Amino acid sequence: MDQSYVELDKHLRYFYSTADFDKLIEDIIQNRNDQVEKYGPRYYEFLIKRNKAANTDTKGFWSKARIV
Incomplete structure (x- = not known):
């Protein structure tokens, strides 16, 4: 991905390029x-x-999330 962008579908989603890691x-x-x-x-x-x-056993974010 060359540039960051925002997408609105069912949810608002943000996509970041490697150049925008700090952002x-x-x-x-x-x-x-x-x-x-x-x-x-x-x-x-x-x-x-x-x-x-509630979501540890479901596919998606929480199945891999670690609380820090």
């Missing part, structure tokens, strides 16, 4: 910070653990 990391951190601010740190942690537990 990818910044966006991940910003998204997490936004979610923590929206839900509060304790409820955010609860939501993450709940989603991980």
Whole structure:
């Protein structure tokens, strides 16, 4: 992929080129910070653990996700 782009299908999805690796990391951190601010740190942690537990055995993101 030569350039980053955003796609809206069923969900909004962001695609990053290798040249935009730093932007990818910044966006991940910003998204997490936004979610923590929206839900509060304790409820955010609860939501993450709940989603991980509910979806560990399904194909997709949570099956390979590791909480750090």
